[in-house]
Each structure stands twice: as C-alpha cells, then as structure tokens.
Amino acid sequence: MTAVSDRRPAAADPAVAGQAAEEDLRSLFGQSTAVYASLAGPSHVVHTANPAFLATIGEERARTGVPIAEMMPELADQGFLALLDQVYRTGEPYTGRDVRIVLSPGPHAREAFFDFTYEPRRDAGGDVTGIRVIGVETTQVKHAQRLMTEHRALLEQIARQAPLTEVLDGMARCIENLAPQEVLVSVLLADPDGRHLRHGAAPSLPDFYNQAIDGIATGEGVGSCGTAAHRRQPVIVTDIATDPFWADFRHLAEQAGLAACWSTPILAVDGGLLGTFAMYHRTPRIPQETDLALARVFAGTAALAIECHHSEQARQAAEARARAAHDELARAVRAERELRAEAEQRAAAAAELAARMRAAAAAQAAKPHPERCQLGGSPGCTAPAEVKIADSWGDSAWGCLAHAEEAIISVRSVFIASEELGGLAAYLDR
Incomplete structure (x- = not known):
C-alpha cells in the first residue's frame, strides 16, 4: 500500500518556496474576515490582498500594483506609513491592539479599530523585501464596549433618579456619538391620553424643528413618529421627499436638512404608549440590522427611564396629597380646639352674666x-x-x-x- 500525502514537496528554489508561502497565506486568509495584504519594497506596493482587505479600503479604489500610500492617502497623517517604514528598515515586527483608524477621506469617512501585525518579508539571504499586514477589525467589539459603558452610565442615571430630560438628552448624544454614520436622535413623550407627542430630547435637531413638532397628534400618516405611536410599531421612512406620511411636514424637514426618519414606539410594560424614539439622517437611508438593534436597545432604555420618572412623579404626588391631608387635619384639630376654648369662654361669660342678671333682678324687685x-x-x-x-x-x-x-x-x-x-x-x- 502506498500512502498519499497532500503535503506540497519542499522546493529547492527559495523564490519558488516564497511564492508557495504567499499562495498558502492567500488561501488561509482568502475567505477570512481578517484583513491580509502583502506589500513589496520600500514604497510598500500592494502585491496581493484578500477580499476583506479590499472591502475595508473600499471597492472603488482597491487595486494591486500601487503603493499603499497612493491607495489610502488618509494613512499619511495617522502614523501607519511611518510604522511600515520602521518595520521595513529594522526588520522588527510591530503589533498594535485596538488601534483607531479613520478610513476613506471626506464625507464618507468612518472610524474603525484594528488589531494588526506588520511582519517583515525576507528573501533567501534574510534581507527584508516587503511587509505582510495581518489584522482583525475590532470596530464592532470596540463599539459594543462603548455601547455597554454608555448604557451602564444611563442605567446608573436612571437608578439615582436623575431628571428625565437629563437622561434622555444624554441618551440621544450617546447614540449620536456611537453611530458609525451621522444620525440625529429625537425622543418625543406621549401625553397621558396618548393622543399627542411632546418634545423630550433632540440635542442636534434645530430649535425651530423641535418647536414645530412639539404637540403633534398621534395617527396614521402623521410623519414617522405620529404613525409609529399610532401603530405601536416601528415606522421606517427611508426618503422623506417621496413618502406620503411626510406630506404635511416635508417642507419643515427640508428646512432642517432631514432626508430619512426611522421611528420606534416607546412602550410601557403593559403596552401603553410612552413616546417615540427617532433616528434622522441627512441623506436617504435604509437601516441595517445593527441600526434596528440599536434603536430597540435604546427604546427599551428610554421606556425604563420614562416609567421610572412616572413612578417617581406618582410617589411625589401621593406624598404631597398625604402631607396636604395631614396639614388639613392639623388645621381642623386646631380649629376645633379654638372653637371649644371659645365656647368654654362664652359659657363662662354667659354664666357670669346670668349671675349678674339674677342679682340685678333681685335688687330691682325690692x-x-x-x-x-x-x-x-x-x-x-x-x-x-x-x-x-x-x-x-x-x-x-x-x-x-x-x-x-x-x-x-x-x-x-x-x-x-x-x-x-x-x-x-x-x-x-x-
């Protein structure tokens, strides 16, 4: 019997061996979510790269055979090119953890975090010929950590009974800071009868817009928020300019520079309407599942804050009524004591007067x-x-x-x- 091995035979030619290693690395990282690129020479020309690396850069500018500085000019001021030069010069690898990088220039820029390694490539003589870049994007993990930190802080605020406006404003700013793309958050609070929505928090929306929608009715077709409150279900408007729900508010949204609005109802434990949580965008946008999950998380947090606020208001009102009843009882007791004392004084005066009258009558009779x-x-x-x-x-x-x-x-x-x-x-x- 002859054993058959799938191991590739060792190559005598170092160049062939190096090429085989590159092919192995491409195979290893080809379908991986980890980013991988092989850079050649002192100018760090992109020789090969896996799909994850190209997707990270952006398909419209990703290509091989050009220096990475030309492909990603935004790296110049962030220290990454200097690190590549250092690894190429010294031959010492470099590893970074949770390193922040801003990808894509201009209005499409996004913040990302990576764990990465710069590893020198060497020829048969041991000289550095290039650098392998291997990394794993940790942006979601980083955002999740930040989300948990911010969420814990909000829960602590709610637990110590911070003012509702402070909690909601802090929540809105937290989401705006966490979102990878620009988003403007609004929270509207339902009236007790659930028929109108009042301003709760919207730190980044214009004042004229907040004032205009303060008190809008809940109902079918009343924008995103009025409809979401009426339906008790999320309402996703991806393009305000064409959506019939926004017919009465389109001009107002245009003035405020708003193009999309995703609204989620804020519901109490018993299903009662507490308000709405809305995410506005400057351009038409379709939500991703992460956007909807974020909305659900913070709509639940807002519900907790609002219900705690209502409970605290009810407790304070009950205490105020109890104090008022106690004060009223105390006043009644004091009044009763004063009336009793006055009655006793009048009775004494009447008795004294009767005695004088009897004496006078006796004197007059003679x-x-x-x-x-x-x-x-x-x-x-x-x-x-x-x-x-x-x-x-x-x-x-x-x-x-x-x-x-x-x-x-x-x-x-x-x-x-x-x-x-x-x-x-x-x-x-x-």
Missing part, C-alpha cells in the same frame, strides 16, 4: 312701683308705668309701653323685669 312712666326724659311722660326694664348692672325703671320699647331698641343690654317672678323674665339683644 324697689316700689311708680304710677307714672319714668322713661319720658326731661319733658316727662304722664302715661301709666306698665313695664319695668333693667340692665345687668342693677339699674331699673318703670315706663309706658311706647317708651319701654324705645329703650329696648336703643339700648342693647336691657331686660324686661317681672317682679311677680322675682327676677329676669326676658332678655333682648338688639
């Missing part, structure tokens, strides 16, 4: 009954004395019916005395 009216004043009155009146101090007089009534009306503390009863018959307080 005086003789005149024949003529004593109440006529200086002119005098010849009418018969029929009624005896007295005050609480013991003074008394007899008079006719007319003068007695006149005295009773004019003087408040006057009594009609009855000698037959031996005391006070009536008291008029007029």
Whole structure:
C-alpha cells in the first residue's frame, strides 16, 4: 500500500518556496474576515490582498500594483506609513491592539479599530523585501464596549433618579456619538391620553424643528413618529421627499436638512404608549440590522427611564396629597380646639352674666312701683308705668309701653323685669 500525502514537496528554489508561502497565506486568509495584504519594497506596493482587505479600503479604489500610500492617502497623517517604514528598515515586527483608524477621506469617512501585525518579508539571504499586514477589525467589539459603558452610565442615571430630560438628552448624544454614520436622535413623550407627542430630547435637531413638532397628534400618516405611536410599531421612512406620511411636514424637514426618519414606539410594560424614539439622517437611508438593534436597545432604555420618572412623579404626588391631608387635619384639630376654648369662654361669660342678671333682678324687685312712666326724659311722660326694664348692672325703671320699647331698641343690654317672678323674665339683644 502506498500512502498519499497532500503535503506540497519542499522546493529547492527559495523564490519558488516564497511564492508557495504567499499562495498558502492567500488561501488561509482568502475567505477570512481578517484583513491580509502583502506589500513589496520600500514604497510598500500592494502585491496581493484578500477580499476583506479590499472591502475595508473600499471597492472603488482597491487595486494591486500601487503603493499603499497612493491607495489610502488618509494613512499619511495617522502614523501607519511611518510604522511600515520602521518595520521595513529594522526588520522588527510591530503589533498594535485596538488601534483607531479613520478610513476613506471626506464625507464618507468612518472610524474603525484594528488589531494588526506588520511582519517583515525576507528573501533567501534574510534581507527584508516587503511587509505582510495581518489584522482583525475590532470596530464592532470596540463599539459594543462603548455601547455597554454608555448604557451602564444611563442605567446608573436612571437608578439615582436623575431628571428625565437629563437622561434622555444624554441618551440621544450617546447614540449620536456611537453611530458609525451621522444620525440625529429625537425622543418625543406621549401625553397621558396618548393622543399627542411632546418634545423630550433632540440635542442636534434645530430649535425651530423641535418647536414645530412639539404637540403633534398621534395617527396614521402623521410623519414617522405620529404613525409609529399610532401603530405601536416601528415606522421606517427611508426618503422623506417621496413618502406620503411626510406630506404635511416635508417642507419643515427640508428646512432642517432631514432626508430619512426611522421611528420606534416607546412602550410601557403593559403596552401603553410612552413616546417615540427617532433616528434622522441627512441623506436617504435604509437601516441595517445593527441600526434596528440599536434603536430597540435604546427604546427599551428610554421606556425604563420614562416609567421610572412616572413612578417617581406618582410617589411625589401621593406624598404631597398625604402631607396636604395631614396639614388639613392639623388645621381642623386646631380649629376645633379654638372653637371649644371659645365656647368654654362664652359659657363662662354667659354664666357670669346670668349671675349678674339674677342679682340685678333681685335688687330691682325690692324697689316700689311708680304710677307714672319714668322713661319720658326731661319733658316727662304722664302715661301709666306698665313695664319695668333693667340692665345687668342693677339699674331699673318703670315706663309706658311706647317708651319701654324705645329703650329696648336703643339700648342693647336691657331686660324686661317681672317682679311677680322675682327676677329676669326676658332678655333682648338688639
């Protein structure tokens, strides 16, 4: 039996061996998500590269046979070319971890992070002939770490009951900073009846725009947010200029420089509407799954913040009502005590007055009954004395019916005395 090996025979020619090694590396990294490129000479001409490397650069400018500085001019000011020169000159490899790089110039620039190694290529004599670049993009990992850090900070804010406006504003800025492409975030809060949406946070949208949409109704076809709130489902508008939902707001969006709006409803645990979370873009855009996942994560965070805020408001309102009830009860108790004290004082005064009246009546009973009216004043009155009146101090007089009534009306503390009863018959307080 003859064993068959798939191992490639060793090549005697060093050049052939080097070429075979390059082919092995291309095979190894050909379908990998890791980036790989082989650079030749002191000018670092791109000799070979795997699809991941070319995709990272951008298909429109990726090609071989040109110096990497020509292919990626943005590297010049970021230190990467200087490191290539250093490795080529010294023959010492270089490894970087989570190194930040800005790819693509101009408005299409994006931030990326890589773990990478620059490894020198040598000829049979040991001289450096080029550099192999091997790297793994860690952008998503880095963004995930930043996302978790920012998300944890937001949860801590919610736990310590920071003001809702502060939490929502911080959340909006966090998403805007994390997003790989420019995005403008808006949070609208639902009225208690769920029929209108109020401004919650939108740090990067123009003030005139925020003021214009503050209080918009929830309903089918009312922009992205009004429709999402009405449907209780995400509404993705990729091109505001042509979408019928934006017919009433198209001019406003154009003024604000907005071309796309993806809105996600913010729902309570019981399904009630709390608000909407929107991501605006300057150009028409279709969301990727990562965009939708980001929206879901932060819509959930916003829901937690809003529900905690509502719970805190309810707690404070209940405490305020309890304090008001306690204060009202205290006032009622004080008023009852004051009324009771006043009643006791009045009862004592009445008892004292009754005692004086009894004493006055007893004193008046001993005086003789005149024949003529004593109440006529200086002119005098010849009418018969029929009624005896007295005050609480013991003074008394007899008079006719007319003068007695006149005295009773004019003087408040006057009594009609009855000698037959031996005391006070009536008291008029007029």
